[in-house]
Amino acid sequence: MSLRTQITLRTAVVLPFVMIFLITMGVMVFTQKQSYKEMVSDISARRLISLTNNVNQSLSEFLEKPFEANLSLSQNIGYHHLYQAGNLSKVQDYILYKFSKHFQTTSQVDVIGFGSEDGNYVGFRKEANKGYTLMVQDERTNDQLVIYRGSKISEDIRSVISDYDPKVRPWYIPVVAEKKASWSPIYANADERQEITLSALAPVYDNNEFKAVIVCDIKINTFNAFLRNLKSKTDASVYIIDQQQRLIAHSGGGSVVSWGTGRTNKGQRLLAIESANPIIQKSASYVDRNSLLENMEIQHFNFTLDGEHYFNQITPYKDKYGLTWFIGMSIPESNLLGELPDKQRNSWLLGLLLSCIGIVAGLIAFNRIIQPITSTADAAKRLAKGDWDGNMPKPSNIYETSMLVEAFNEMAKNLKASFQQLQSQLTYDSLTKLYSREGFIDAAKKKAKIEKGTLYLVGINRFRDINDSLGHQNGDQLLIIAAARLRGTLPSEYLLARTGGDEFAIYAPNIIQEADVQILANRLVQTFSSPFAMESESVVIKISIGVVNVSSDQEITLCLRNSSIALSNAKQDKASICIYDPEMRKASKHRTKMLARINNAIELQQFEPFYQPIIDLESGSTIGAEALARWITDKGVISPIEFISLAEESGLIYDIGQQILHKSCRDTAIAIESGKWSEDFSIHVNLSVDQLTESGFVELVKSTLNETKLPAKNLTLEITESRIIDNDPMIIDNMLALKSLGISIAIDDFGTGYSSLAYLQKLPFDCLKIDRSFVSKLDKEGIDRSIVAAIANITKGFKVNLVAEGVETQQQAELLKQLQCPQAQGFLYSRPVPFEQWPANLTNIQKNT
Ligand code: C2E
Ligand code: CA
Ligand code: CA
Numbered sequence: 043m044s045l046r047t048q049i050t051l052r053t054a055v056v057l058p059f060v061m062i063f064l065i066t067m068g069v070m071v072f073t074q075k076q077s078y079k080e081m082v083s084d085i086s087a088r089r090l091i092s093l094t095n096n097v098n099q100s101l102s103e104f105l106e107k108p109f110e111a112n113l114s115l116s117q118n119i120g121y122h123h124l125y126q127a128g129n130l131s132k133v134q135d136y137i138l139y140k141f142s143k144h145f146q147t148t149s150q151v152d153v154i155g156f157g158s159e160d161g162n163y164v165g166f167r168k169e170a171n172k173g174y175t176l177m178v179q180d181e182r183t184n185d186q187l188v189i190y191r192g193s194k195i196s197e198d199i200r201s202v203i204s205d206y207d208p209k210v211r212p213w214y215i216p217v218v219a220e221k222k223a224s225w226s227p228i229y230a231n232a233d234e235r236q237e238i239t240l241s242a243l244a245p246v247y248d249n250n251e252f253k254a255v256i257v258c259d260i261k262i263n264t265f266n267a268f269l270r271n272l273k274s275k276t277d278a279s280v281y282i283i284d285q286q287q288r289l290i291a292h293s294g295g296g297s298v299v300s301w302g303t304g305r306t307n308k309g310q311r312l313l314a315i316e317s318a319n320p321i322i323q324k325s326a327s328y329v330d331r332n333s334l335l336e337n338m339e340i341q342h343f344n345f346t347l348d349g350e351h352y353f354n355q356i357t358p359y360k361d362k363y364g365l366t367w368f369i370g371m372s373i374p375e376s377n378l379l380g381e382l383p384d385k386q387r388n389s390w391l392l393g394l395l396l397s398c399i400g401i402v403a404g405l406i407a408f409n410r411i412i413q414p415i416t417s418t419a420d421a422a423k424r425l426a427k428g429d430w431d432g433n434m435p436k437p438s439n440i441y442e443t444s445m446l447v448e449a450f451n452e453m454a455k456n457l458k459a460s461f462q463q464l465q466s467q468l469t470y471d472s473l474t475k476l477y478s479r480e481g482f483i484d485a486a487k488k489k490a491k492i493e494k495g496t497l498y499l500v501g502i503n504r505f506r507d508i509n510d511s512l513g514h515q516n517g518d519q520l521l522i523i524a525a526a527r528l529r530g531t532l533p534s535e536y537l538l539a540r541t542g543g544d545e546f547a548i549y550a551p552n553i554i555q556e557a558d559v560q561i562l563a564n565r566l567v568q569t570f571s572s573p574f575a576m577e578s579e580s581v582v583i584k585i586s587i588g589v590v591n592v593s594s595d596q597e598i599t600l601c602l603r604n605s606s607i608a609l610s611n612a613k614q615d616k617a618s619i620c621i622y623d624p625e626m627r628k629a630s631k632h633r634t635k636m637l638a639r640i641n642n643a644i645e646l647q648q649f650e651p652f653y654q655p656i657i658d659l660e661s662g663s664t665i666g667a668e669a670l671a672r673w674i675t676d677k678g679v680i681s682p683i684e685f686i687s688l689a690e691e692s693g694l695i696y697d698i699g700q701q702i703l704h705k706s707c708r709d710t711a712i713a714i715e716s717g718k719w720s721e722d723f724s725i726h727v728n729l730s731v732d733q734l735t736e737s738g739f740v741e742l743v744k745s746t747l748n749e750t751k752l753p754a755k756n757l758t759l760e761i762t763e764s765r766i767i768d769n770d771p772m773i774i775d776n777m778l779a780l781k782s783l784g785i786s787i788a789i790d791d792f793g794t795g796y797s798s799l800a801y802l803q804k805l806p807f808d809c810l811k812i813d814r815s816f817v818s819k820l821d822k823e824g825i826d827r828s829i830v831a832a833i834a835n836i837t838k839g840f841k842v843n844l845v846a847e848g849v850e851t852q853q854q855a856e857l858l859k860q861l862q863c864p865q866a867q868g869f870l871y872s873r874p875v876p877f878e879q880w881p882a883n884l885t886n887i888q889k890n891t
Contacts, residue, residue, distance in 0.1 A: 157208030294319030814848020
């Protein structure tokens with residue numbers, strides 16, 4: 043797998059959605075928050091202004107009414123001259139009249155009083171039962187302040203205060219000084235209730251002379267009720283303070299006067315920052331800290347208290363009678379928009395929840411979609427590992443993935459079938475239905491692990507020849523019959539295989555003892571000994587067997603190789619059975635090496651003919667030569683004994699033979715041309731039967747003669763007798779073809795092949811070469827009983843030449859002459875020599891050897 047980072051399909055599909063969703067959510071929340079903030083500050087400002095206006099207006103009305111009452115009283119008293127020094131009864135009547143008639147409902151007006159410059163006083167106090175309490179100090183009360191229980195002098199006296207001087211009261215002094223209507227400072231009443239009072243004051247003039255002060259007391263506490271009411275309706279905390287930041291009224295509940303022992307004196311009004319109400323306290327602190335009262339403007343500010351955000355406004359309040367107060371107002375954010383923020387948050391949460399559900403549902407759905415894909419991929423992986431029996435993916439409800447899964451399953455099924463077919467093709471031989479080499483190795487491996495045994499490798503000798511002569515179809519049929527025979531004779535637990543074209547392997551479990559091994563081998567030979575009846579004819583075959591013991595820990599492939607070595611040995615030795623011996627392995631290795639070298643030598647044209655003269659015994663002259671192959675290497679000359687049989691087995695003899703044939707024909711043509719050799723000089727070239735059976739061989743000889751310009755009559759081809767005997771008609775056909783070209787044929791090593799005379803008669807030949815084993819025995823045996831004599835006798839009937847090989851002694855030569863053998867060849871005359879060293883004078887050589 044590549045090193046590239048990979049993400050799953052799921053991630054690839056879901057991630058962008060989730061990202062888009064989150065970004066959208068984020069942007070939405072941000073802009074909403076932003077616009078919410080703007081909206082909130084806008085609404086809060088408007089709300090604060092409207093509420094403040096409301097308070098402002100109420101306060102104005104609250105304060106205006108008493109002033110109006112006061113002014114009307116002062117004007118009327120002056121205009122109607124109601125004031126009489128010493129006796130205030132007219133003023134008293136008028137005030138009571140006015141109070142009860144016109145100001146009955148003006149709840150904030152508590153007391154209306156009249157203090158004259160002569161130190162007298164009359165006033166009425168409104169009582170809770172809507173009655174009025176008269177307070178008088180004039181000549182009628184002996185200049186004492188008498189407070190009655192009713193509105194008349196005849197009523198019971200509630201209390202008497204002596205030494206009361208209205209002119210020193212805080213409501214009198216400012217008016218005397220200014221001579222105009224004004225507000226008194228806020229003060230505590232001199233009566234028994236000592237309520238916090240603010241008085242509207244007006245001078246009374248009679249004939250433009252200042253006579254008295256009309257005082258109209260306002261109980262400020264009653265304004266608290268208005269503010270509390272406002273608070274309960276709007277949740278706005280309101281407080282009114284003077285320039286000293288002392289509370290005048292507030293929505294907080296409780297008195298504005300300190301009755302406790304604090305920083306402030308008893309009876310003094312509280313500073314706003316001392317308010318028991320935390321909102322007012324915090325707002326006032328803010329005002330104080332930031333000196334907001336100094337610039338007499340409407341000002342806004344915010345703060346947070348106990349997690350609640352408050353919007354605040356401080357507004358100056360002034361009236362024409364010199365009052366300078368400030369209205370502080372705080373509204374909580376939650377109250378501003380009602381449930382809107384909560385609803386908004388809830389809708390966000392709901393949106394988020396729905397989206398999460400959507401994502402989860404999407405993921406589940408997506409999982410279901412890709413599940414077939416991943417299970418298909420898993421199945422493919424398993425198939426790749428060779429697991430053909432794993433679970434196959436199941437189609438889903440989705441068309442495309444179902445198609446994929448079905449296509450995959452179909453493909454897997456086909457693959458499985460082809461794989462099984464291939465497997466069986468690999469495991470079994472299609473022709474014989476026995477195991478193939480691979481199948482045998484597998485099966486034998488398993489079997490050998492359990493039971494030791496013996497491996498037999500049976501090879502059919504010269505199967506290629508059978509194939510060539512009978513045709514491949516018959517060859518195949520023969521193999522089928524052979525397989526059936528094996529199967530029929532051997533126990534079923536034996537493993538049978540065709541491991542090569544003409545090779546059968548047999549694994550015989552439990553056959554270990556030497557005797558048993560041999561018995562089974564013999565049985566195999568016997569199995570093949572009876573003729574094979576084919577459609578057209580019946581064939582007798584011979585087999586060779588390589589045998590190897592198999593122990594449980596041995597590699598079967600190695601055993602097969604060893605059995606093959608043993609089989610080669612059996613074929614070489616012409617023994618039908620050969621039991622493997624590790625030494626063979628070495629030999630085999632040597633052979634392999636040798637073959638490679640021979641191959642190379644063919645390339646390099648390293649094969650050269652050496653020539654050995656053939657002598658006419660009668661005249662002693664050289665009438666021909668045998669070309670004997672030599673392998674010329676850097677290290678020396680290698681004898682044909684070392685390489686001919688190997689070359690024959692491997693088929694390389696064809697190339698070597700061709701080199702020798704070509705060079706000998708060329709040399710001979712040159713030698714005849716130069717007069718070195720006579721015109722009827724006979725050059726003998728050895729032929730392997732394998733060459734002779736090769737198609738196109740006759741053509742090759744023909745073209746060689748053409749190329750080298752050697753007449754056919756000068757060429758004799760030697761073929762070893764023993765190799766011709768058990769061979770097919772093609773050999774004889776080719777021999778005839780060669781003969782028809784004018785080439786002579788010699789039967790080499792004659793006498794070793796035990797060929798019958800009848801057979802010999804069939805062979806077209808011109809010359810017999812008597813094997814040197816017979817020549818070497820000549821001197822020891824009685825000449826008449828010798829094989830050479832017999833051969834000489836037999837051939838008398840044929841019109842053929844006789845050449846005695848291996849003549850080493852003069853005596854042998856003499857004896858051969860006696861037996862009327864015409865020609866001879868041997869070390870007596872010359873060893874085989876290179877063309878250049880061909881003896882100029884044979885007589886000399888004779889002497890030398
Ligand atoms: P061969 O055809 O029977 O050749 C005769 C062998 O006898 C030669 O051995 C030769 O050197 C040897 N010889 C000759 N005179 C005497 C003698 O007086 N005493 C003894 N002891 N031996 C003598 P060489 O050259 O080693 O060849 C051995 C065999 O190799 C040949 O036997 C022949 O069958 C085969 N051969 C040689 N050259 C070729 C070739 O070109 N093609 C084929 N197919 N086979 C060849
Ligand atoms: Ca020969
Ligand atoms: Ca010979």
